Amino acid sequence: MLAELGLAALWLCAALALLQLLGGALAQREATGELAALVRPAAIVQGVLAMFAFAMLLWVFAVTDLSVKLVATNSHSMKPLIFKLSGAWGNHEGSMLLWVTVMAMAGALIALIEKRLPEKTMQATLASQGFVALGFYAFLLLSSNPFERLPIPAIEGQGLNPLLQDIGLAFHPPTLYFGYVGLSVAFSFAVGALLTRQVTPEFARVMRPWVLGAWVFLTLGITAGSYWAYYELGWGGWWFWDPVENASLMPWLAATALLHSASVLAARDALRTWTIMLGVVAFSMSMLGTFLVRSGILTSVHAFAVDPERGSFILFLLILYIGGALAVFGLRAGSVTEGTRFKAWSREGALVFNNVMLSAILGIVLLGTLYPLLTEAFDVRVSVGPPYFNPVGAIFVVPMLLVMAVGPLLRWRGDSWERLKMPILVIAAILIVLAAAVYFLGDMSVLAWIGLTLAGGLAVASFLPLRGRNLRRVPIATWGMVCAHFGIAVALFGMASESAFTQEKLAAVSPGATEQLSDWNITLESVDPVAGPNWTALEAKLLVSRGNEKPVIVAPQSRNFWAPPQETTESALLTRWDGQLYAVVGNQAEDGRWQLRLWWKPFVTFIWYGGLLIAFGGVLAIIGRVKTDLKRRVVKRAIAQRRSFEEAA
Amino acid sequence: MRALILFIAALCVSPVLAQQSLPPAPLAYQQLSDPAQEAAALALMHTLRCLKCQSQSIADSDAPMAGDMRHQVRSRIAAGEEPEAIRAWLVQRYGDYVSYAPTVSSTTWPLFAVPLVLLLIAGGILWSRIGRKPKNAGEAT
Numbered sequence: 001m002l003a004e005l006g007l008a009a010l011w012l013c014a015a016l017a018l019l020q021l022l023g024g025a026l027a028q029r030e031a032t033g034e035l036a037a038l039v040r041p042a043a044i045v046q047g048v049l050a051m052f053a054f055a056m057l058l059w060v061f062a063v064t065d066l067s068v069k070l071v072a073t074n075s076h077s078m079k080p081l082i083f084k085l086s087g088a089w090g091n092h093e094g095s096m097l098l099w100v101t102v103m104a105m106a107g108a109l110i111a112l113i114e115k116r117l118p119e120k121t122m123q124a125t126l127a128s129q130g131f132v133a134l135g136f137y138a139f140l141l142l143s144s145n146p147f148e149r150l151p152i153p154a155i156e157g158q159g160l161n162p163l164l165q166d167i168g169l170a171f172h173p174p175t176l177y178f179g180y181v182g183l184s185v186a187f188s189f190a191v192g193a194l195l196t197r198q199v200t201p202e203f204a205r206v207m208r209p210w211v212l213g214a215w216v217f218l219t220l221g222i223t224a225g226s227y228w229a230y231y232e233l234g235w236g237g238w239w240f241w242d243p244v245e246n247a248s249l250m251p252w253l254a255a256t257a258l259l260h261s262a263s264v265l266a267a268r269d270a271l272r273t274w275t276i277m278l279g280v281v282a283f284s285m286s287m288l289g290t291f292l293v294r295s296g297i298l299t300s301v302h303a304f305a306v307d308p309e310r311g312s313f314i315l316f317l318l319i320l321y322i323g324g325a326l327a328v329f330g331l332r333a334g335s336v337t338e339g340t341r342f343k344a345w346s347r348e349g350a351l352v353f354n355n356v357m358l359s360a361i362l363g364i365v366l367l368g369t370l371y372p373l374l375t376e377a378f379d380v381r382v383s384v385g386p387p388y389f390n391p392v393g394a395i396f397v398v399p400m401l402l403v404m405a406v407g408p409l410l411r412w413r414g415d416s417w418e419r420l421k422m423p424i425l426v427i428a429a430i431l432i433v434l435a436a437a438v439y440f441l442g443d444m445s446v447l448a449w450i451g452l453t454l455a456g457g458l459a460v461a462s463f464l465p466l467r468g469r470n471l472r473r474v475p476i477a478t479w480g481m482v483c484a485h486f487g488i489a490v491a492l493f494g495m496a497s498e499s500a501f502t503q504e505k506l507a508a509v510s511p512g513a514t515e516q517l518s519d520w521n522i523t524l525e526s527v528d529p530v531a532g533p534n535w536t537a538l539e540a541k542l543l544v545s546r547g548n549e550k551p552v553i554v555a556p557q558s559r560n561f562w563a564p565p566q567e568t569t570e571s572a573l574l575t576r577w578d579g580q581l582y583a584v585v586g587n588q589a590e591d592g593r594w595q596l597r598l599w600w601k602p603f604v605t606f607i608w609y610g611g612l613l614i615a616f617g618g619v620l621a622i623i624g625r626v627k628t629d630l631k632r633r634v635v636k637r638a639i640a641q642r643r644s645f646e647e648a649a
Numbered sequence: 650m651r652a653l654i655l656f657i658a659a660l661c662v663s664p665v666l667a668q669q670s671l672p673p674a675p676l677a678y679q680q681l682s683d684p685a686q687e688a689a690a691l692a693l694m695h696t697l698r699c700l701k702c703q704s705q706s707i708a709d710s711d712a713p714m715a716g717d718m719r720h721q722v723r724s725r726i727a728a729g730e731e732p733e734a735i736r737a738w739l740v741q742r743y744g745d746y747v748s749y750a751p752t753v754s755s756t757t758w759p760l761f762a763v764p765l766v767l768l769l770i771a772g773g774i775l776w777s778r779i780g781r782k783p784k785n786a787g788e789a790t
Contacts, residue, residue, distance in 0.1 A: 233705070233709065234711065235705075235708065235709040235710065235711075236709075237705075237706075237709045240704045240705060240706075240709070241704065242703065242704035243704065244704075245704075352775070353775060356771045356774050356775055357771065359771075360764075360767045360768070360770075360771050363763070363767050364763070364764055364767065367759075367760065367763050368760070371759065371760055375756055380745075380756050381744060381745065381746040382745050382746065382751060382756060382757055383698045383745070383746050383747070383748060383749045383751070384749070384751060384760065385696070385698070385704070385706070385749030385750075386695070386696070386706075386749060387696045387749050387750035387751070388749070388750070388751050388760065392764050395764065395768070396767075396771075504680070504691070505680070506678050506679055506680050507679075508678070508679070569711065586678060586711075587673070595678050597678070
């Protein structure tokens with residue numbers, strides 16, 4: 001019954017999305033359309049109904065209603081409640097429903113509160129939202145109905161992949177989806193602005209919180225995903241250039257470029273076309289991220305063929321969305337003037353440089369991700385991995401980071417070399433000294449060497465925009481920038497340090513024996529069986545200590561899940577300020593010794609601390625921008641009031 | 650020699666059987682005693698694909714086949730073989746797919762051509778947009 005209510009709500013949502021699309025589109029033709037007045041209410045009701053549908057899905061998962069096919073194939077009555085709920089979106093249909101629900105909620109929100117743009121632009125924006133949402137509803141209703149019933153209810157569910165039964169991964173996909181949705185909203189604003197030829201600084205200001213929000217969520221999602229891979233896969237790797245990872249990285253790269261470009265448009269009325277184009281690209285990348293991952297085509301063209309009907313639908317939607325976005329851009333971009341021009345040696349110049357670099361990096365990741373699929377279609381299989389992405393990416397990353405160090409110091413429109421000679425020479429001196437110092441530190445790869453050097457230089461440079469200013473009067477958004485740029489330096493340091501200084505120890509150890517790794521002493525105390533709600537495991541107790549520290553117990557496990565049956569290794573991590581000890585227990589050899597894998601990874605945690613700092617910087621920027629916008633609105637209202645007073649007098 | 654037989658056996662029997670009945674090859678989970686050799690082996694392993702996994706190198710995988718390949722790499726390095734010779738041997742066995750380090754060939758040249766083109770395009774955009782002196786700089790609209 002409740003499942004059917006959810007399904008009915010979805011159909012109504014689809015109808016409302018269609019109304020939104022038609023009303024918004026017709027409003028562009030007529031001076032005042034009657035349908036046009038319905039656009040905002042339709043968006044609001046659609047948001048409420050989509051939430052209702054998603055709540056129904058959560059409910060059938062919470063009570064494990066095994067007559068619903070999705071529950072029977074993805075859940076299990078013995079699972080902890082939190083994983084029952086997260087199972088609702090840990091599958092294809094549920095994740096699509098979550099996506100469109102968040103999208104509908106965002107649509108309702110802008111329909112409710114956004115009053116700054118011309119009404120026609122808003123209607124075009126909501127029409128675009130309706131168009132995107134309609135595709136999702138069609139997909140859900142026609143080819144992946146999450147509420148489908150089984151003719152005969154299952155006796156027990158098939159369970160959720162144990163790798164996904166992890167609190168980090170339960171919230172990883174929604175975080176990314178929030179990011180993707182934010183970029184779709186930004187795209188809708190771009191379409192609205194483009195259709196009504198209102199590419200103004202006001203448009204950039206309205207769009208910016210959505211881009212920033214999307215960017216924060218993507219940053220958090222990528223950071224969490226990387227940490228999850230790090231501790232869950234059990235080999236200490238934190239980034240694999242896996243197509244699925246790349247699918248989340250590409251929207252992030254586009255969003256990073258977009259938010260900087262939108263800042264230029266908001267502040268200086270420059271880069272109009274470029275900002276719109278990045279909006280289109282960011283949306284295309286998030287569609288790629290949403291659909292390619294779900295279609296299975298990324299793992300293999302052959303995996304895709306397992307469900308060709310659904311796969312074709314996905315490809316059709318992708319072509320429709322990306323093609324449509326590019327078509328609107330191509331048709332209308334010519335009518336948008338370029339905006340204010342500026343000198344090369346200016347804040348805008350630096351931002352354009354980095355925008356171009358980010359786009360180039362995006363191009364390389366896209367190429368490296370899709371190229372193997374292309375050759376596979378011709379029955380030639382190639383692998384593109386870290387040995388390709390790292391050096392080729394670095395060609396563009398290194399100049400970008402160097403410009404990032406200097407860019408925030410420059411003034412808008414144009415600046416003089418004289419004014420900036422000192423800070424630039426200071427940064428250069430730091431880089432040279434560090435490069436020499438790191439060179440003598442030990443044997444490491446060229447990229448690690450460059451990374452450590454740049455990280456040091458950037459860490460200092462990121463604070464230079466604050467020099468000579470009264471810190472209490474620095475705008476919050478500027479703090480956000482400083483924080484995010486410093487976060488890049490921190491993350492880079494973590495990456496380079498992990499690559500340069502990691503120490504590995506693989507050993508077969510009998511209980512009671514001690515191993516040495518770096519300056520750690522690691523003693524295997526015992527290996528005992530333990531049991532969880534839906535698994536049993538062998539748990540190793542390792543007594544570890546460094547120097548004169550008090551020994552601590554770390555307990556890696558080798559887990560056996562029974563629904564569905566699968567073996568996973570649960571690594572144990574011991575975090576210190578200067579790194580992490582990473583321990584994994586493997587199989588028992590014939591002679592009774594246990595396989596241990598141990599790593600000491602100096603400063604590896606900085607990778608994720610850096611990610612968090614970047615996201616926090618984004619949050620600060622949102623707060624700062626929204627605050628300024630509210631203040632501006634109050635001032636505007638006061639001026640209008642005074643004017644009407646004067647007129648009356 | 651026993652290891653080689655095990656390795657070939659592991660390739661012949663079905664993966665499920667290999668997983669259950671055969672102990673891992675000795676050097677799958679054991680480092681070489683010479684740190685320089687181990688470092689060379691590790692660097693090579695990080696650029697070889699685990700054929701049974703999704704986007705993991707053989708240095709990042711629990712799959713039995715990855716273990717056997719690690720054993721191969723370590724024992725060949727210990728025997729004094731050059732890393733690139735081992736890669737060539739593996740590529741000959743499993744095709745280009747096994748190596749993450751792409752070489753320029755008739756099928757992979759776009760991977761290297763496109764970054765060059767991107768460099769040119771990036772340079773071109775920067776030259777045209779901000780390289781020249783703008784005509785109406787400083788004119789606020």
